[in-house]
Structure formats: structure tokens, C-alpha cells
Amino acid sequence: xxxxxxxxxxxxxxxxxxxxxxxxxxxxxxxxxxxxxxxxxxxxxxxxxxxxxxxxxxxxxxxxxxxxxxxxxxxxxxxxxxxxxxxxxxxxxxxxxxxxxxxxxxxxxxxxxxxxxxxxxxxxxxxxxxxxxxxxxxxxxxxxxxxxxxxxxxxxxxxxxxxxxxxxxxxxxxxxxxxxxxxxxxxxxxxxxxxxxxxxxxxxxxxxxxxxxxxxxxxxxxxxxxxxxxxxxxxxxxxxxxxxxxxxxxxxxxxxxxxxxxxxxxxxxxxxxxxxxxxxxxxxxxxxxxxxxxxxxxxxxxxxxxxxxxxxxxxxxxxxxxxxxxxxxxxxxxxxxxxxxxxxxxxxxxxxxxxxxxxxxxxxxxxxxxxxxxxxxxxxxxxxxxxxxxxxxxxxxxxxxxxxxxxxxxxxxxxxxxxxxxxxxxxxxxxxxxxxxxxxxxxxxxxxxxxxxxxxxxxxxxxxxxxxxxxxxxxxxxxxx
RNA sequence: GGCCCCGUCGUCUAGCGGCCUAGGACGCUGGCCUCUCAAGCCAGUAACGCCGGUUCAAAUCCGGUCGGGGCUACCA
Numbered sequence: 001x002x003x004x005x006x007x008x009x010x011x012x013x014x015x016x017x018x019x020x021x022x023x024x025x026x027x028x029x030x031x032x033x034x035x036x037x038x039x040x041x042x043x044x045x046x047x048x049x050x051x052x053x054x055x056x057x058x059x060x061x062x063x064x065x066x067x068x069x070x071x072x073x074x075x076x077x078x079x080x081x082x083x084x085x086x087x088x089x090x091x092x093x094x095x096x097x098x099x100x101x102x103x104x105x106x107x108x109x110x111x112x113x114x115x116x117x118x119x120x121x122x123x124x125x126x127x128x129x130x131x132x133x134x135x136x137x138x139x140x141x142x143x144x145x146x147x148x149x150x151x152x153x154x155x156x157x158x159x160x161x162x163x164x165x166x167x168x169x170x171x172x173x174x175x176x177x178x179x180x181x182x183x184x185x186x187x188x189x190x191x192x193x194x195x196x197x198x199x200x201x202x203x204x205x206x207x208x209x210x211x212x213x214x215x216x217x218x219x220x221x222x223x224x225x226x227x228x229x230x231x232x233x234x235x236x237x238x239x240x241x242x243x244x245x246x247x248x249x250x251x252x253x254x255x256x257x258x259x260x261x262x263x264x265x266x267x268x269x270x271x272x273x274x275x276x277x278x279x280x281x282x283x284x285x286x287x288x289x290x291x292x293x294x295x296x297x298x299x300x301x302x303x304x305x306x307x308x309x310x311x312x313x314x315x316x317x318x319x320x321x322x323x324x325x326x327x328x329x330x331x332x333x334x335x336x337x338x339x340x341x342x343x344x345x346x347x348x349x350x351x352x353x354x355x356x357x358x359x360x361x362x363x364x365x366x367x368x369x370x371x372x373x374x375x376x377x378x379x380x381x382x383x384x385x386x387x388x389x390x391x392x393x394x395x396x397x398x399x400x401x402x403x404x405x406x407x408x409x410x411x412x413x414x415x416x417x418x419x420x421x422x423x424x425x426x427x428x429x430x431x432x433x434x435x436x437x438x439x440x441x442x443x444x445x446x447x448x449x450x451x452x453x454x455x456x457x458x459x460x461x462x463x464x465x466x467x468x469x470x471x472x473x474x475x476x477x478x479x480x481x
Numbered sequence: 482g483g484c485c486c487c488g489u490c491g492u493c494u495a496g497c498g499g500c501c502u503a504g505g506a507c508g509c510u511g512g513c514c515u516c517u518c519a520a521g522c523c524a525g526u527a528a529c530g531c532c533g534g535u536u537c538a539a540a541u542c543c544g545g546u547c548g549g550g551g552c553u554a555c556c557a
Binding site for chain 2: 008009010012042044045047048106110113117120121122123124125126127128151152153166169172173174175177178179180182183184185186187188190192193194197212213214215216217218219238240241243245247248249275278279280281282284285286287288289305306307308309310312314315316317318319321325365366367368376391395423426427430436437438439440441442444445446449451452453454455456457458
């Protein structure tokens with residue numbers, strides 16, 4: 001039997017990191033087994049589903065590099081893969097259940113339900129609706145004719161129990177005394193999640209349902225529906241949820257949870273993928289930087305951890321730096337050029353591009369985020385330098401600042417304009433003044449780049465060019481004096 | 482309240498009864514390198530929630546307890 005898994009987000013929000021991880025694990029599982037990964041849109045909630053979210057989910061998956069073999073956009077042999085297009089099918093199944101006695105039309109009002117809940121709470125038992133207000137077919141037809149159609153509920157057999165072997169959690173048992181007769185078709189004729197999702201899993205021949213732990217308690221309902229359809233149940237695997245640093249369920253409160261926020265913040269897709277993969281799954285050895293190919297080879301549901309993970313981006317930032325350093329110098333230079341152009345709001349000239357390419361490797365080995373990189377080389381492309389206030393105050397107030405800036409002007413005026421030439425000229429000047437490089441170079445760094453933190457100085461000076469370098473030293477001297 | 486899941490360093494995890502004086506990674510601290518910041522290298526810091534039981538032996542098995550999370554909708 002070939003493996004078929006699906007990721008079935010509902011477009012009621014941006015694709016968040018938890019959803020991204022679920023998608024990734026499904027994808028990894030499918031690729032590992034040479035099976036099919038299917039992308040479905042669980043959009044039965046017409047009120048909250050939007051096109052913006054539909055687009056974001058597609059964009060974010062694409063950005064992560066997760067592709068799918070069947071599903072929305074790419075098609076396949078199961079229709080549109082959008083639940084909103086399959087309401088007739090769900091109704092057909094629900095009505096079939098009524099005919100076979102597996103489900104019934106129900107007349108319970110919200111007051112009836114509330115009473116049952118209150119009584120259950122008071123007596124310390126489970127708040128379970130048991131079908132005491134179910135309608136006969138005739139009575140239901142009357143209500144339909146009267147324009148007040150009743151919902152259809154699934155009749156859970158009690159006493160009874162549903163047990164299954166969860167691929168990550170092991171055996172899980174639910175006593176039917178705690179599973180109530182749930183609505184499968186709403187009074188407006190639309191299916192609930194339980195029905196639509198399960199019917200799709202059966203119709204699309206899904207073999208493994210890998211999803212968040214938040215649906216673990218709904219699983220008996222899904223198994224019951226599956227069996228009522230006369231189908232074989234899939235293997236279920238419930239992934240633990242992601243928590244915020246305070247241990248509570250991850251939410252907006254904890255900062256960015258949308259995948260797109262990480263793209264915007266300057267993270268690389270492979271870094272995010274690697275981080276998400278490691279968050280709750282262990283590749284088996286002590287190495288945490290894992291290539292996609294290795295992930296596919298080693299991924300198993302058995303090595304997915306059961307306990308919830310805190311989504312802490314500290315390690316992600318480190319990992320992103322690793323991936324940035326892993327880029328080829330050429331690829332990084334191109335990316336840097338793009339970022340700088342965006343930062344400046346204009347295209348770069350050929351000469352500018354060349355100086356950027358020269359400096360790019362030095363920026364690359366320092367970067368953690370793509371977004372921090374353009375500001376670091378901005379000094380190369382502006383006519384007038386903006387000085388970082390704290391840097392200036394700290395460095396230019398020192399006694400050696402003025403002397404060094406002046407000394408550098410004459411030293412650089414006659415030096416050979418290469419890294420070695422500039423370095424030799426400045427070191428000689430420093431020697432003459434009896435200053436260490438450590439102290440003597442900082443004023444020059446601020447004078448030439450505007451900040452006490454910059455790419456290595458000699459290379460930066462060369463990239464700035466002699467005329468501008470001398471001009472900046474003159475400006476700095478004036479400012480000091 | 483009821484049901485279900487989970488509980489190893491601050492964080493992510495390895496560990497499947499003896500190899501555990503509990504390993505790795507990130508972070509943090511210190512050092513080396515050094516023109517700043519990074520990177521790199523080296524060292525250090527720090528955990529089996531608690532109580533019982535089983536066993537010659539328990540982080541590993543069992544029970545309880547405490548703690549956290551999820552579900553408890555005609556949301557998904």
C-alpha cells in the first residue's frame with residue numbers, strides 16, 4: 001500500500017509555525033516512504049475563511065520549499081481538493097448514515113444542551129449529549145417543510161469504546177461515555193469539520209493522518225465516521241503542540257507566529273525548515289544541522305517526541321547564521337546586492353556593485369539575519385554619512401581621536417589603494433603616534449563608516465574609495481573640533 | 482468539573498533496566514584569536530518534578546501525586 005498523507009489547513013489565518021511544522025512532517029513522511037503528499041483546503045467555515053489566508057498558505061509553503069503531489073493548485077484525481085466544493089458529497093454521506101441508523105436528525109435546543117452540560121458538571125461526569133431529543137424521519141421532514149431543518153448528529157454507541165494505536169503516542173483509549181453524539185451536518189446543510197475532514201480522508205485514500213495534538217480527542221469521532229462508511233481506518237499520528245516561552249500555547253501574544261513573519265525578518269527557508277524539523281524530531285545523532293536529503297532519509301514518526309516544545313527562536317537565529325555562511329559567496333553577493341538596492345531604493349552602478357562584491361564575504365560571515373545586512377554596508381553608498389550617536393560619543397571623545405583622524409588623512413593620501421597598502425600606511429601612522437591598533441583604529445572606523453561596529457576596516461576603506469575616504473576624514477575632523 | 486496527552490540542563494533534545502560520574506546543540510560565562518562586531522577554537526555553567534513500589538540494579542517499568550497543555554461548539 002502506498003503512503004498517502006495530507007496537510008489540510010483551514011484558511012482562517014496565516015500559515016503559522018505550528019502548521020508549517022505539521023506540513024513539513026507530513027511532507028517528510030511522504031518523501032521518506034515514496035508516497036504522495038496532498039494539500040487540501042479545509043474551508044467548511046465560510047465565515048472565517050478568506051482568500052488572503054488561502055494565498056498566504058500557498059505562498060508560505062512555497063517559500064519553505066514544500067511541494068505537493070496532489071491538491072489545490074496542482075489538481076489530481078479527487079476533484080478540487082476544496083471542501084467548499086464538496087458539500088453535496090458530505091450531505092450524501094450524512095443522509096446515508098441516517099438511513100442506516102448511524103446518525104439521526106436532532107431537535108435539541110441550545111438550552112437543552114446547556115442543561116445537560118450543567119447537570120454533568122454538577123455530578124462530576126462528562127458533558128455528553130446522548131440523543132435524547134432525536135427526531136423521527138417524519139418529524140424531521142415536517143421541520144424541513146416548515147423551513148426549520150434540523151441538524152444531523154452521529155449516534156455514538158454506548159456503552160462502548162474506541163481505541164487506536166497512535167504512531168507517536170502509543171495506544172489511546174476513549175470510553176464512549178465521554179464521546180457525545182456530535183453534529184455532522186449543520187441545520188444549514190453544511191458539514192462540520194469532523195464529517196468533511198473524515199469523508200475526504202476516506203475518499204482520498206489517506207493512509208496516515210499526521211496532525212496536531214489539539215485534535216487527539218476528536219479522533220474517536222473520526223474513527224467512528226470512517227467505520228460507518230465501511231472504510232478502513234488510517235494510522236493516526238498526533239504531534240505535540242508548540243508553546244510560547246511562558247509554556248502556554250503559542251499565540252500572537254508571544255510575538256511572530258506566522259511563517260511569513262520569518263521570511264520578512266530575514267530568515268532563510270532552509271534554516272527555518274531545519275529548525276522546525278528539529279523542533280520535536282530527532283535525526284538520531286548529535287548533529288543538528290541536517291540537510292533536506294538527510295531529513296527525508298531519516299524521518300520516522302517513531303522518533304518524533306511526545307512532549308510539547310517551546311518555540312524559542314534563539315537557536316533559529318544561530319542556525320540562520322550557519323545557513324548564511326553556507327551560501328556560496330556568489331549567491332550571497334547577489335542576495336546582498338538585491339537587499340542593498342531595496343534598502344537604498346535605487347539600483348547600484350557597476351562600480352558600486354563591484355565594491356559590494358568585494359566586501360560581501362566579510363559581511364556574510366557576520367550575518368545572522370538577511371535584514372541586518374544592508375544597513376551594515378550602507379556607508380558605501382551614501383554621500384553623507386549618518387553617525388551612530390553612541391559610537392560617536394564613545395569613540396570621538398577620546399584624546400587620540402583627533403590626532404588619528406588627521407594622521408590618517410596624510411597616510412591615506414599617499415598610500416597604495418589596496419588592502420595591504422592601506423593597512424601598512426595606517427599601521428605605520430599608528431606606530432608613529434605610539435597607539436595600538438585596538439584604540440587607534442576605532443576613531444577611523446566611526447569617521448569612515450559612521451559606527452564603531454563595521455566590517456573590517458581596511459577592506460572597508462578600500463571599498464569606500466580614496467576621495468570619499470579623505471573627505472570623510474575631513475568632515476570628521478571638523479565635527480570633532 | 483469531565484476526558485485525553487505530556488513531564489531530562491534556561492531552551493531544543495539523546496537516553497528504551499546495568500555502558501549515566503546522565504551525552505549533544507543553542508544560550509550564558511571565561512579564555513584564545515583579533516582593527517570593532519561577528520565567525521572560529523578551547524574550557525566552564527546547568528537537568529532526570531515529587532513520593533512510593535518492582536528489581537541485585539530505575540532517568541528508563543508500575544502506582545500515586547503535583548505541574549503543564551489540549552478538548553469539552555451547529556470553530557477547525
